[in-house]
Amino acid sequence: MDAEVRLRTRGSVGYEADPAPxxxxxxxxxxxxxxxxxxxxxxxxxxxxxxxxxxxxxxxxxxxxxxxxxxxxxxxxxxxxxxxxxxxxxxxxxxxxxxxxxxxxxxxxxxxxxxxxxxxxxxxxxxxRPGSAPLRLGPAQVPTGFFDRRVYRILFAGDLGEHGMADLWCREWLQPVDDPAEPRVLGRGSLAVQTHEFSWELRRIGFGMAWSIDLTALLGSDSESEPAALGTLLHRLRRLLRDQGLIPVTVERFS
Structure with missing residues (x-):
């Protein structure tokens, strides 16, 4: 996908497996x-x-x-x-x-x-935050080569504004998207870590006073039932938009 930015190495984007306390x-x-x-x-x-x-x-x-x-x-x-x-x-x-x-x-x-x-x-x-069993969003079948497929939504409140959007593109974690078929999707990114594949979209919700990053995680073989790379990436994406002035509301799991 042309709008996707492939971030294959941790060092290229300052990826940290274990954030400081x-x-x-x-x-x-x-x-x-x-x-x-x-x-x-x-x-x-x-x-x-x-x-x-x-x-x-x-x-x-x-x-x-x-x-x-x-x-x-x-x-x-x-x-x-x-x-x-x-x-x-x-x-x-x-x-x-x-x-x-x-x-x-x-x-x-x-x-x-x-x-x-x-x-x-x-x-x-x-x-x-209210707890509930994950809702199935997207195909239930896990792609070949992976053992699990999950979808998360990080929800934010506030107004991102043009300045905040411009700074996001400079950070290399999001690539701008201009797709008439999906006008609410403004950016996409992806990352491969070990045997896992992650991709995400920045979405505008309502009239621009709420935003989300929707993350799809394809989990490969791993000794951890909850891979640390997934938790670190969710933390990093939440911090990415918070740094632009948005307030993180919750992290929901849909599948």
């Missing part, structure tokens, strides 16, 4: 007003999240904790839900790197941002 957490800066980030006003809080996964890498829930001036650290599943459901909340929350969150936290508290193990101790109110 702090990289498994998602960091956000919280502002008092929507325009503060563009006006250079310092954030008033820092949020930290971590997706909790089932053994098959589908999402079981989201743990979170927030530091805000005057309140210190607190944990609320309600904040996690509103971040994903309420555009007004998203307007004052910006995804950030660990280093950016640590810098903001030091300015606010004059202390170092706790490391991942200490941050996890602050998670007290999990935002649960």
């Amino acid at each position: 702090d990289c498994e957490l998602d960091y956000y800066l919280v502002y008092a007003e929507p325009d503060d980030v563009w006006r250079g006003v310092a954030p008033c809080g820092v949020a930290v999240e971590e997706f909790v996964l089932h053994e098959d890498f589908a999402a079981a829930g989201v743990d979170s904790a927030v530091w805000s001036a005057g309140e210190g650290w607190w944990s609320s599943a309600g904040f996690s839900r509103s971040l994903r459901a309420d555009a007004r909340v998203r307007s004052v929350v910006r995804p950030a790197s660990r280093s950016a969150a640590a810098e903001a936290y030091r300015r606010l508290t004059d202390t170092d941002l706790p490391l991942a193990p200490q941050l996890r101790e602050l998670f007290a109110d999990r935002d649960l």
Whole structure:
């Protein structure tokens, strides 16, 4: 397929089999007003999240904790839900790197941002994801040479925008697609790791305020029932769009 980008080696795209513990957490800066980030006003809080996964890498829930001036650290599943459901909340929350969150936290508290193990101790109110048996999406027959075929959807809230789209193409994980037959599919990519073959599509849902990456995984012979490469790739694709300002909502398994 011409629109596909073939990424055959880990080194060519910075593929990491085992992300560092702090990289498994998602960091956000919280502002008092929507325009503060563009006006250079310092954030008033820092949020930290971590997706909790089932053994098959589908999402079981989201743990979170927030530091805000005057309140210190607190944990609320309600904040996690509103971040994903309420555009007004998203307007004052910006995804950030660990280093950016640590810098903001030091300015606010004059202390170092706790490391991942200490941050996890602050998670007290999990935002649960409903559990259900995978729905069959696509052909049930597994292609020759593979032992399993799975389909996952990583769902995101927010507006990607033209700038975010342009940066995605520069990252080599997605190749632009212009297919009149599938107007909601804007990008495709693929990757081969060991005996496994992965392919994915970036889709626009609704009127552009929700997005998804739909991943098809063809799993080859492997000693692991849940190959680490699959979990790492789902994590990497989720982080890819989060880095462009979208908020990951859930990871669903359809087959």
